[in-house]
Amino acid sequence: MIPDFRIGQGFDVHPLVEGRKLILGGIEIPFPLGLHGHSDADVLSHALGDALLGAAGLGDLGSHFPDSDPRYQGISSLRLLEIIATLLRDKGLDIVNADLTLVAEAPRIASYREAMQGRIAAALQCPPERIHIKATTTEGLGFTGRKEGMAAYAVVLLLKKDEAQS
Numbered sequence: 001m002i003p004d005f006r007i008g009q010g011f012d013v014h015p016l017v018e019g020r021k022l023i024l025g026g027i028e029i030p031f032p033l034g035l036h037g038h039s040d041a042d043v044l045s046h047a048l049g050d051a052l053l054g055a056a057g058l059g060d061l062g063s064h065f066p067d068s069d070p071r072y073q074g075i076s077s078l079r080l081l082e083i084i085a086t087l088l089r090d091k092g093l094d095i096v097n098a099d100l101t102l103v104a105e106a107p108r109i110a111s112y113r114e115a116m117q118g119r120i121a122a123a124l125q126c127p128p129e130r131i132h133i134k135a136t137t138t139e140g141l142g143f144t145g146r147k148e149g150m151a152a153y154a155v156v157l158l159l160k161k162d163e164a165q166s
């Protein structure tokens, strides 16, 4: 029998502003600018959350955690991933892997990669080797190139547990 895989993709953008911490993958990264948003504006975690919800057929981040809800003001996006992970477990869905791409002109995140992967995996309660984070620039072009904002893409693969075995 063909395994019951579910694929999902996510995309997110947040503007860069002064006076905000830069949180990426649940890690605070020293940088003169931070991402603006209702939550901690962790663009990587948001793209991943949307990909996970999409793969599970559960809608999107905005419908689960609306900007208008004061409960999510300043919330750690890792907490949102924890909630999403619970929804996945309830549906019998395991995370096979997730591949994330941060689009940002600066800063370089290579030295934070392992820590970010570890934080996200801990929030999702999956092994860290199943989460991979990469980064790219847009060679100075567009809003990311001008450091007006950052974007992130995520692709995930889920596997639905065999009902007979679970």
Ligand code: MG
Residues within 6 Å of the ligand: 012, 013, 014, 037, 041, 042, 043, 046
């Ligand atoms: Mg967002």
